[in-house]
Amino acid sequence: MxxxxxxxxxxxxxxxxxxxxxxxxxxxxxxxxxxxxxxxxxxxxxxxxxxxxxxxxxxxxxxxGYVRTPVPKKQTDLIGTDEVGNGSYFGGLMVTASFISEENLPFLKAIGVADSKKLTDEKICQIAPSLIEKIPHVALVVEPQKYNEVIASGYNAVSIKVALHNQAIYLLEKQLKHQPEHVIIDAFTSATNYQKYVNKEQNHPLTTVTLLTKAEDQFFAVAVSSIISRFLFLESLKKLSKEVGLVLPSGAGALSDQVAAQIIKTYGIEMLEHVAKLHFANTQKALKLAQR
CATH class of the missing domain: 3.30.310.10 (TATA-Binding Protein)
Known part of the structure; x- marks a missing residue:
């Protein structure tokens, strides 16, 4: 375990x-x-x-804070959510909620759906448009500029994800003709912590929510959300890269520091705010590099 x-x-x-x-x-x-x-x-x-x-x-x-909750045995009649971008300095934060019905399963198996971390970006870009077209889902995209504004307003890295997962589930529930049996969230915090933050939100889904570690390996609904979120993140990164004339890397390593320093030197900190999540430690490292 x-x-x-x-x-x-x-x-x-x-x-x-x-x-x-x-x-x-x-x-x-x-x-x-x-x-x-x-x-x-x-x-x-x-x-x-x-x-x-x-x-x-x-x-x-x-x-x-860990809460034992019954894990659904079925792959269908449930919503699964996952986010991408939370660990990357550049690019936005994407959260997707997807609903899987029995009739979706043959299509998902045929198309090769798996956790987005196990698929190449090329494969993700190939299959994501079909998933977006055929699978009921809600995708919430928060670009860096908006992300920085929300963080400045009092949210933190966890509470903003809680708010987005909660809202995506709530909006998808409203689209469906019936209430799903369950909601599975790929766990990014404890159930206690999730509940603490979700209590502050205005909208609340009706379906029972379970936070499950490595849920993308276990449920098609979470895997689909993972793939759609990754696709939208890559599109965001591509768009922002064109705007600054530089290839913005995924992740938050030393290369991100160097690219951020180059952006500061060329355009100023205002442009960095447009393409990066400023509360990451990369910002301070980039500022020091830019001063050399």
Missing amino acids: NIVLNLNQEELVRLKAKYYSSSQPSKNPYITFFAKVGKTSISLYNSGKVVFQGSDAEKLAEDF
């Missing part, structure tokens, strides 16, 4: 204190805290992500 949670600072302090006596050194340079409890390991990564892995993963994770 493998459970991934994104905990806040207070929860991380509590986790370290609780499992301090079970802590062990880790050879992984990206792990800042590691503990072994029976046959279950707890790994805290630099990013703040916590991975519970082992036979008691659910039991241990429950103390930090």
Whole structure:
């Protein structure tokens, strides 16, 4: 069993204190805290992500907001959601909700639907238009300029995703002729954290929502949403690249710092705000590079 949670600072302090006596050194340079409890390991990564892995993963994770929920056994009559772009400095944030019915399954299997992370961008661009045409869905696109405005208004990286997933589900429910049996979200935070933020939203779906780790591997509806979101993200990146006359990379590595510094030198910080998510650490790195 493998459970991934994104905990806040207070929860991380509590986790370290609780499992301090079970802590062990880790050879992984990206792990800042590691503990072994029976046959279950707890790994805290630099990013703040916590991975519970082992036979008691659910039991241990429950103390930090994880909620056990029944997982649907059917692939159909459900909505699945996924987002793309949240880990990339350049480009927008895309969240898609898709509904899969029994009649969709032969088409999805024939077209080769799988998690977008397992498909090449070429394959995604090939099949996404057909999915957009044939599968009931709602895709919400937040370009960088708007994303920066929303973050500045008080949202954070998690709460903006919660708001978008919630709204996409709500809008898709309204399009359908009946209420689906279930909603599966590819988990990006704990169920407790999701509920905390979603309670602040105006619209609320009627269908039971389950956050599931690696849901894109298990449900066609999530895989379809993953593919559509990735396609829209690539289109956004392509459009923004043309506007600045530079190839904007995906991700948030050193290449992004260098390209951002070039944009600042050529156009100023205003253009960077138009093409990048400014709250990423890349912005400060780019500003330093631009001053050299």
